[in-house]
Amino acid sequence: MDIYRILRIQLFEWRYQRLLGIIPLLVFCVSLLVVVRDSSELHLSIQIVHSLYLPWISWSVILYFQPLYDTGAYYTLIPHYRKWIGFNFVFLFTLYVIGYLLLLFNIDGAFRLIQTNPLILVHHLLLLTLFWWIGAALVLLLKSFEYATALVLTYTLIEVITRGEFMPWPHIFYFYEYYDFTIYMQKISLIVFISLVFVCLALVRLYKRD
């Protein structure tokens, strides 16, 4: 794959997204500030990182797919979206993982905690994957930037505000102040299952002819 071409395509997309594309970066900075301030609370800091920062990958994915639904654009752009979907998954995932690692770097003892309990890292990486595919599936199914964003934001906000104990829907974040292997395994299984559903939904919608 031609790196020069890939970089130019990415640069174009960021330029097209303008201020909207910077929002995840702003959220990253805010998360960083909050995390640094509360760095004495290890579990709380990690909760903030995983519930405030990771879901924003959905926003980036939804923005990435949005031009498909400009008037008359679908049949022009869809072949290229199909062609580049794998690359864009890896690209955005890697960017967000780098941001995630930078955040952890600012939390005292975070890497030690993850080393002792690697399921935390697995949980977070799976969350990132899930939110990528949730974003992709929703925007492809609803064909609307606004609806897709609203759904992801509503779910995430309600989960964070109620600390995952309110609505009768799957709770994928971990808000407990302690590490529990069994609960982590349950959450991970749940995320893997939901991810598979959303991967199928997104790919079927993307590859399906009318």
Add this chain to the structure above:
Amino acid sequence: MIQVEHIVKRYKKHMALDHVSLNIEGIYGLLGSNGAGKTTLMKIICGLTNASGGDIRVNSQSMMKRKYADTSGMIGFLAQDFNVYPSLSVNEVLFHLALLQGIVDRKKQESVIQQALERVNLTDKSHLKMEELSGGMRRRVGIAQLLLREPEILVFDEPTAGLDIEERIRFRNLLRDLSHDHTIIISSHIVEDIEFLCTKIGLLSNGHVLFEGTPEELKKKAEGSLAEAQINLMELNKWVKDHDVVHIEETSDGACIRYFDEEKGDANIVPRLSDGYLAVMRAQ
């Protein structure tokens, strides 16, 4: 030459296309009322929709097993409106689309974009944002982006719908110019455009082909079944109610109306294309 052979398209219980066979060449016009299957057929030709059966052959080569929205450069499809990346300039959009289509070299990009813009007569508008362009100009940008990869066949869905008269004529002339080196398929409700542009016509109704031939052959379908009468304007409503009126022209002393009447049909009346279209539709 595109051969459409017994194409069938089913949507659950609804049969959108029922064994449609056509031989497409030159500038080909697809006529038909809403829901006749024109857009579905065009999408199948372009590989945007799967057919339930049948085959499409381009230069004797089957197109049914190609990848989705064939990007090999053979067929280009333009929807009714084209407003990709509305907040960017025409140049920026075309550079990006060229890149997506695999034209990476900057000089090559500049040269193909320049050629395409000249072809669609938009060179002086290339700095404008897409959202600042009129509907006709946006469609011309749509054609320019198709020309970047030099397809042999261009397919247009209702290309002149919603355009003002000037823009419609400019667009028609552009399509005629493109027809010198491309096979063109057009679907339209505007019979006048089809008459001006097309060398061959396919008439679809409820997923069936009712007619295929030249515009002259379609006109002949109405020969002998048209009658004309000069009437008083007061009688107009009654005439419209009682007869199959196809054309009304106001005159100084009333109105001249043209209507279908198989018994009183006048063989000397020269039918218009719309008369031929209506004659075929009536006969089904």
